[in-house]
Amino acid sequence: MHTLYGSAISGNCWKPAFMLRQRGLPFRWVELDIFEKQTRTAEFLAKNPNGRVPLLELPDGRLLAESNAMLMHLGEGTTWIPADAYARAKMFEWMCFEQYSHEPYIASIRFWKFLEARGADLRAKIEERTPGSYAALGVMEQQLVKTPFFVGEVASLADVALYAYTHVAHEGGFDLAAYPAVTAWLARFAALPGFVGMPCVG
């Protein structure tokens, strides 16, 4: 059985949980408290030197970090990875976009809002990253007015990656009213067979 070390509030951790369920693979969930820095203990750093969740332990004990690498690994041989070479390349493009131009903005601000609820004052950081968040939503909107999913007619790993933090963006205070194609895509994704959103575990 797979073991998934994660945090129930993390969209990155939702990604492999979603894909394990899509594959019909049972898994054990180990909840780590990221507020208590449980991913920075010596024991966990021995498993993932980068000190982050999610961390996937394969049935044979081998380890894999990075949520989008887990999607690639779990998605191989499924229709979540397009057969066409260019469509596959565009899927990679959107997955890279998600980790570089979306997650550090929308997910970070959502996390900082959680920290603010615990007493921190992160207004300056939140303000600095807000324009980048809406820029990412704007780039998504431009694609989704053209195609129902990011790489065409069918959902791919790109949609899984981008759904993660977009469907909880309101928890970061984001208003998606100006992004009707993104909003329609969120509903389209949630209607996929076997869909489970956040928190799906913990």
Next chain:
Amino acid sequence: MHTLYGSAISGNCWKPAFMLRQRGLPFRWVELDIFEKQTRTAEFLAKNPNGRVPLLELPDGRLLAESNAMLMHLGEGTTWIPADAYARAKMFEWMCFEQYSHEPYIASIRFWKFLEARGADLRAKIEERTPGSYAALGVMEQQLVKTPFFVGEVASLADVALYAYTHVAHEGGFDLAAYPAVTAWLARFAALPGFVGMPCVG
């Protein structure tokens, strides 16, 4: 023929240039001045709504953004992508690590140093991201004391992705003396057949 829109000072742009050369594919290089915001013009945003280089134009005119997506696309069918499923997953892991935990630190600081040479004062931002830069080098060191390349005995796309900004880290003021395995890996990569480092174009 492929066309690559890029900046000669960008490690992200070096990645697809390196792989095009490895594949023996001739390409046209279009230099854009990122200091002059030439990636934010209406003309370029029509090609890449995310407003970044590199941008790869395939011989048939189709476009692909995101340096690591280009590596995946150009690397398909070559030994740069491991045949073993777990090794391939680890390659993805290191490519995600590069974009999330390495590039935003080491590459950003190098770029800010270039901006400082043009009169900007970015000391606070540089100071904020310096610990993360050395943390990334530390994670790399831990792997490279165990294996000659990131995913084992043979160079993969993970090495291309991580070589990009590590081999010019000194331009960001980073001292690699405390990372002997990283230093040895840099020399090992530069000894690969057909190697061309930065600036390889422009």
